[in-house]
Amino acid sequence: MPFRLLLLTLLMVAAAPLCRADDGYRLWLKYDLVADAGQRAQYRAAAQHIAFEGKDAVLQTAATELQRGLQGLLGQPVPVLAKAAAGSTKHGILLEIAPPTNVSGSAQTVLESYRIFSRGAQLVVAGGSGAGVIYGVFALLRQVQTGQPLAGLNVSSRPRIQYRLLNHWDNPNGTVERGYAGSSIWKWNELPQRLDPRYTDYARANASIGLNGVAINNVNASARYLTAEYLQKVKALAGVFRPYGIRVYLSVFWAAPKVIGGLKTADPLDPQVKQWWAAKSEEIYQAIPDFGGFLVKANSEGEPGPQDYGRTHADGANMLAAALGTHDGIVMWRAFVYKAGSGDRFKQAYEDFKLLDGQFAPRVLVQVKNGPIDFQAREPFHPLFGAMPKTPLVLEVQLTQEYLGMATHWVYLAPLFKECLDSDTQTKGPGSTVAKVVDGSLDQHRISGIAGVANIGTDRNWTGHPMAQANWYAFGRLAWDYTLTAKAIATEWTKMTLTREPQAVATIVEVMDKSRDIYVRYTTPLGLHHIMGQNIHYGPEPWLADAGRPDWTAVYYHKADSAGLGFDRTAKGSNALALYSPGVQKEWGDAKTTPLNYLLWFHHVGWRQPLPTGRTLWNELVTRYYTGADSVAWMQRRWATVQPKVDAALFADVAARLQIQQREAVWWRDACVLYFQTFSKQPIPKPFVPPTRTLAEVKTLVDLYQLK
Amino acid sequence: MPFRLLLLTLLMVAAAPLCRADDGYRLWLKYDLVADAGQRAQYRAAAQHIAFEGKDAVLQTAATELQRGLQGLLGQPVPVLAKAAAGSTKHGILLEIAPPTNVSGSAQTVLESYRIFSRGAQLVVAGGSGAGVIYGVFALLRQVQTGQPLAGLNVSSRPRIQYRLLNHWDNPNGTVERGYAGSSIWKWNELPQRLDPRYTDYARANASIGLNGVAINNVNASARYLTAEYLQKVKALAGVFRPYGIRVYLSVFWAAPKVIGGLKTADPLDPQVKQWWAAKSEEIYQAIPDFGGFLVKANSEGEPGPQDYGRTHADGANMLAAALGTHDGIVMWRAFVYKAGSGDRFKQAYEDFKLLDGQFAPRVLVQVKNGPIDFQAREPFHPLFGAMPKTPLVLEVQLTQEYLGMATHWVYLAPLFKECLDSDTQTKGPGSTVAKVVDGSLDQHRISGIAGVANIGTDRNWTGHPMAQANWYAFGRLAWDYTLTAKAIATEWTKMTLTREPQAVATIVEVMDKSRDIYVRYTTPLGLHHIMGQNIHYGPEPWLADAGRPDWTAVYYHKADSAGLGFDRTAKGSNALALYSPGVQKEWGDAKTTPLNYLLWFHHVGWRQPLPTGRTLWNELVTRYYTGADSVAWMQRRWATVQPKVDAALFADVAARLQIQQREAVWWRDACVLYFQTFSKQPIPKPFVPPTRTLAEVKTLVDLYQLK
Structure with a gap:
């Protein structure tokens, strides 16, 4: 035994310089040994085993992840047992699927909810489904990673927004539009035969922050993703993501029926076009039964769209929604449109979409950027928020720092996201925040969504700037619960990712918190x-x-x-201000009362x-x-x-x-x-x-x- | 002590799943523990310390690398001592700079030469310079990595070709032209302030196979590399490479004097243009005293060049050579030119360059692709080899598999490189091989060069296909000594990189050896x-x-x-065959005697x-x-x-x-x-x-x- 230990030690010494401890690949899921021996002993006592029953794939993933995490954090193996074999006297963690009762909200968010509580010697992580369990497991791991006690833990949580997606602007040739962290992590020429292990780590990271969807390709979309050849590749990715509760979405090229379907038109009202999309949708669902749906950039920046045929965005979106048939999918139709030389760009998405409110099919969501121009370092909230009460709106924010210093400026984006979410549209009186528009509560929508344009690439640390990992993290956490503060999220991310030393944590969080205003x-x-x-x-x-x-x-x-x-966007100028509700107009219409941060936006x-x-x-x-x-x-x-x-x-x-x-x-x-x-x-x-x-x-x- | 060991063991267990043993990042420099205990004991006995004296930076790097390698391979620390402190009785490895006597050949290859021999208890690695020592150190490590004995080792080696370069077709935006392994490893927006640790590992890998130069940017070049701003970035890279005996070269944009110099022309005979390049060259050498020189693609595929002003390639190349002044640099001028609609593309480089033979300045090398078209899976040797006896020719081969299955086909390229090198141009009678043209021996040239278009990107394993690492490796080894066989190189690479088990080695080498013919x-x-x-x-x-x-x-x-x-490239067809020497014409001119592998190239x-x-x-x-x-x-x-x-x-x-x-x-x-x-x-x-x-x-x- 001593010899074996000696050998191991020697191996370690030998391997050490070749295996960097912290190249950033592990993100916030480091699972390094808890340094405090007393604390570690408490965790060990509470987590002597993991138990569950059933064959739910996500539940099994949750158990495996919990085992992996605890083994790293506690420095000892934690066995995974069948529920029956675990007994009830030894302290352990029990994972179970148990949909909560007496909970309102959408069916999906109930399924994704979790509770953590004690039952006798067991700490129970109960989820509304396997997905709920995995979110609960990551919450539990976060508790340990951030040094919080497990004793007396009693947590109940469910997401405030139903569709929580990353949007990848990844191209088929491996480049990433506005990507600053290497090339695309999707290796299309290798799929479906080869599954890069990175796909799994990507799914783990997303699940750990509560994301449940991924639009894998650029909104300036290639038609090739809709071919049978590429659907096999997409299917392979979906198979990796599924055990993590993550669904795949596709950005679609509007003219696909012409380019790959051989049709003469892509007119959404053309029967053949409708038929083509319906058949294509059916083909997709045959391959990917939990396919999430379509993301569409149409009639914007040179992309084709229904307006090419005199149809509206609603005509296009509704046709796609109909094509989904009885399958459980949605259409996210982007409102980012502006024409050359047609007045203040600030107003154009509003002018194109406002009058379509009420015309969209139930499963269509209109995806609106946080501000009216394009992911600037600071924008007033987009005037469409609150202006389309009959339409669920997806909030689109950008994690990749296109206008925020790419991969060389440290800018923590949660304050930007929060600023938008907390903005009061006043469209139904004070308190009509963007967040309430987006989560559907303001207008009683059945579905809700939020999308972040990913900042992820093949760089070893995923995001280029190590601190940009926090933006991926914060997006997920806010998508789950936008009431969390930017500082609270920064604090937990820092503790999980960088250090647990209190003064250092405080310092880093302070810099993060101020970084966007500084930028x-x-x-x-x-x-x-x-x-x-x-x-x-x-x-x-x-x-x-x-x-x-x-x-x-x-x-x-x-x-x-x-x-x-x-x-000047007052009535004396472009009058874009008129797009906002009267209360907002009043405040921002006068240079004296306009917040200085927005002053030159309007005056x-x-x-x-x-x-x-x-x-x-x-x-x-x-x-x-x-x-x-x-x-x-x-x-x-x-x-x-x-x-x-x-x-x-x-x-x-x-x-x-x-x-x-x-x-x-x-x-x-x-x-x-x-x-x-x-x-x-x-x-x-x-x-x-x-x-x-x-x-x-x-x-x-x-x-x-x-x-x- | 037992507790500490236990803790270490636990740490290891915890870290194990997060630190993949073999993600390919370490290439052939794995330095894993020698498995055979008896063999390990012999190595340990022979390598109880490393000793050297002096402050030569490359020598110091060599010592550090040797220490790192031996610690991994032998599983025990190997101290680095001053020569005086090492004594002479304990068995150790002595590194010393000792230029050999009685050796002919270029001054540089003598400096790069090494000998390994025993002197009393010491195994001596003697180099003609620090670079020679580092090549000797890697040869010594290779000896251990491939399980060869050290006892009685008596090796003497020097490179057959003087300039041994990788050419990176990397663009300033981070993409790589014809790159299939992620994006560029150069992070231009981070330079010069941040030096990615990967730069050092890249330099280590190159030095380990004897490469001594790197052209870091695409031959379809951006002018920005010649700006003061970018030269600071290039300088930073040069600083990383220098301790590994590697010099930096730049691909230049011919019209740079216009684009960044504000001149009205880029005519190589214009005095202001000459002056601009001379001043720019001086500026470069102020920043990078060991700058290697310029690589030029001009008047090819849309790139500007001297022909835009009615000048020849020689006019352009000689002007650049003059601009280097008294500095120790060279100009590599690419012969890859072909015009639209001007007859058989096979003949065009020849027709443009043959008549310029004898017109190039002494420091100009003309860089010629292995074949007359463009890196096809098999080409006859380029007719310029042997046809320009007054001009040193650089052989350009492509490691990135542009036409050879990108990153999804396993094609070992050494047989392709060898096929070209071994081709007999017959221009000075039988035995006038391409290799002898390239190494300068056929025509007594003072300088010689070989260039490989890199297959390297940000993919974790560097080359996308794990087996493509062997092509990088084989290029370096052949650049050093083209008499090595493709199988011998494959064998040592496999042993260092994949396995030492004899049957598996034999199997893998067999597949490698046949893979290109199969493709x-x-x-x-x-x-x-x-x-x-x-x-x-x-x-x-x-x-x-x-x-x-x-x-x-x-x-x-x-x-x-x-x-x-x-x-049909006989006299009845394009007559491209006429570009070859009579003996070659005779064999290839008749379909009956043309090797089947070249048949449809000519008939x-x-x-x-x-x-x-x-x-x-x-x-x-x-x-x-x-x-x-x-x-x-x-x-x-x-x-x-x-x-x-x-x-x-x-x-x-x-x-x-x-x-x-x-x-x-x-x-x-x-x-x-x-x-x-x-x-x-x-x-x-x-x-x-x-x-x-x-x-x-x-x-x-x-x-x-x-x-x-």
Whole structure:
């Protein structure tokens, strides 16, 4: 025995340098040994076995995951027993499917609900279905991972939103549109024969945060996913996800009946087209009985759609919903549409969709981005929220940081998501929050959904920036329960992922909590928007005036001139404000009462106009750019303090990215203050030191990132 | 102590499922414990310490790598000592820089040479420089990894070719042109602040197989690499590579003086252009003192070049060589050029470059692909080899399997590389092999080079297909010593990477050795070429007749008609054969004496023409397609036998890819025999069973992989 131990030890020493402890692959499911011996002993005493009965595949997955997690956390094997064999006297964990009674809400969320409670010596994790059990198991593991006691645990939880999806903008050639973490994790040429082990770890991660659906391909969709050849590949993925309670959805190419069906038209009212989609849907369900449904980007940014045939979005969506037949699927129809040269882009989705409210079939949800333009660092809530009471609306947010510094800026997005969810549309009086629109409670919808555009790729740590894992995590947690605070989520993620040392946790959470406001400050303060680099959306390009369309420029949005800055969307301007309910209009219609964070979204403000801060617009603008950039240095200092408490490789990684972020924050600051100064003709206010470079120099720097 | 050991053991158990033993990341540098205890004891006795003196960075790297390797292999720490402290009585390994005397050859290859021999109790690894030592150290580790004895070791080695480079076709946006293993491992937005640990492991792998240079960006080059901003990033990479004896090279965009220099022209004879390149070169060397030089694709496939200004390739290359000034750099100018509609593509590089022989400056090498078309599964050697005696020629081969099944076909490429290297150009009589052209010995060149287009990406195992690692490995080993056999290289790679069990090694090596011939059989037997899917080069598309240019179609190359099949390149046809030396012309000019493997490269052969095999062309063609596809099933059966001897995850991965390969081999077979049957009008000969599907059905299958 001593020899064997010695050998093991030697093996470990040998293997150590080759097996990095923390390359980020394990995400928040690290399951490292609980460091505190006393605490560990308590957990061990409570979890001497895992018991369950039945053959439910998700239940079995839950038991396996719990075993894996506890073995890592407790450092000892935890046997999985048949319920009968477990007995009732030894302390253990019992998993059971037991739908709760006396619970209102959609059938699905009841099935997904779980309770954790004690019954004699057993800690029971009871789920409304296998899915409920797996969510309960991950909640239990989280309890241990974050160092909470198990004794007296009595938890009951169910999701507030029914369809909780990641949307992958992954292309068949392996690239990811707006992806900054390597290439697509789906290996289409290997499927269905080869199943990358990563697919399973991906499913585990999603299940652990309560996500139950995945749209696997880009909304700018290829028709090939609907071919028999590719459906076999999709089926293989669905088979990996199913034991984790996750359903597969497909983004569809509207013209598929023409491209792969050989039809002359894709008119949704054409009988042959209807028949083609119905047959295709049937074919899909034969292969994937729990297929989730379709996600559609139509008549947007060059994609074909029903309007090509004089039909409406409702005509298109309803045809697809009918094609689903008796199967349990849905259609998520995206409202992200805007035409070239047809007025304020802010208004276009509203104008296209508002009048269709009431025309959509029961199983259609309209998917609306959080804001009216396109995933800017800060946007007012989309005016469609609250404006389509007869239609369930899916909230679409973006986890991949297309406009938020890609993979080199540390921006925790939960505050952005929360800001939108907590926004009060006032459409049914005060308290008509976006969250209540989305969860269906405001308008008593039977179905509800939320979608996050994934930030996942083949990078070893999944998300490029290690801290961007928190955005995936936070999205799932908020999709489950949007009442959680951004800080609470950051805290549990940090404890599970980075460190349990209290001071370090507090420091990291503080930085996370402020990071998005800091990003806004050094890029688009006071309601500036869409002034980033052309096409690649990297770095500042407020001077961009020539592009394929006016609404792809920057000057279209900031409207800087000698008088002032900002887009007048009041009645004197584009009148986009009229899309909101009267209460919102009243607050945002007056520059004096508009929150400063939204000011330039709605008003063209004079450079010398005093703001509530006591500064003029120009001075406030400059102040925010400078203090924003300075705050990145603060983030660096704060991060430096946690060095002893986090993994060394991870520390170095984040520290290096913060250096980049600091440098690029100064680019943004210099580019923007120098450019806007050409209009304001005013000096940089003290105590700030004017940039040492010229505007031309900054332009050159940004330009080179757009070279072929 | 027992408690500590127990804890370690528990930690190990806990960590085990999270740390896959063999995800392929470690490549052939696994350094797993030597299993045989007796053998291990011998190695331990011989390697009780590592000693060296001096501050040479590469020497220090060599010592660190040796320590790491031995600790893993021997399962015990091996101290690194100063030479003086090591003493002479204890058995250890002494690393020293000691340039050999009495050795001819280029100064650089002498510096890179190494000797391993015993001096008293010490095993000495002596290198001509630090680089020589590191190559010797990896040779020593290979000795242990493959289970060879150290006692009596007496080895002397130096590279036969001076510049041994990987060419990365990596783009600034992170994609890799013709890459099938994820995205680019270079993270440009993170550089120079963040150095991904992967860069170091990449450098280790290259050094371990003797590569000494890396062209880091696509030959379809972005100008941005030449900006001050990007040079800082390149400098950071160079800093990672330098301690491994690896120099950085840049692919340059010919029009850079216009695009980033603000000049009106990129004419190589323009004084301002010359000045711009000279200044740029100086700037590069200020940042990277050991910068290797420039790689250029000009006037090819739409890239700009000196011909845009009525200048020659020599004018362009010589201007760049002059721009290098007194620095130790070279220019590698690619000969891969072909114009639309200007006759047989086979001849064009020759026609453009042959007459320039003698006009290139001393530091210019012309880089020539192994064959005249483009990295087909089998090509005759490029006619430029031997035809430019006054110019050093770099042999360019492709490791990434653009035309060889991407990442789903197991094709060991060393036989392909060897076939080219061993080809006899006969330009200076028998024995004038391509290898002797390339190493410079045939024409007494001072410099020599070889380049492999990398097959590396962010996939965890680097190369997508696990077996494709062997192609990276074999390229390096052959670049060092092209006299090694493909089987010998396969054997050492297999032992280091997969298994040491003799029967399994023999089986795997047998499959590897045959894999390329098998691939040729089921895709392009008898000298067929360029009949793959358009653009993506995936799957068969022999029917392709419409493309942007005639020489991008398939029919241009196979010329199937009712009479027969093949491209007549004799004097009655395009006369491309005239580019070869008389002896080669004689053999290949007559269909009867042309090797069957090259037959259709040079002759249009009647369907009923009898071949030396005793079959007609049609029957031989069908036989090869069928036996080729059947051979993949044979590969599967052979692979199945090694299951107990290789890592389980790796076994499953390769087995699944073989399933895909089998399926796609049948596609190729069916597509090609059904298509060519429309010309031959003859039945599938017995005993082969005709395809059960129609040509239209196979076409549909291939077409869908090209859908948007």
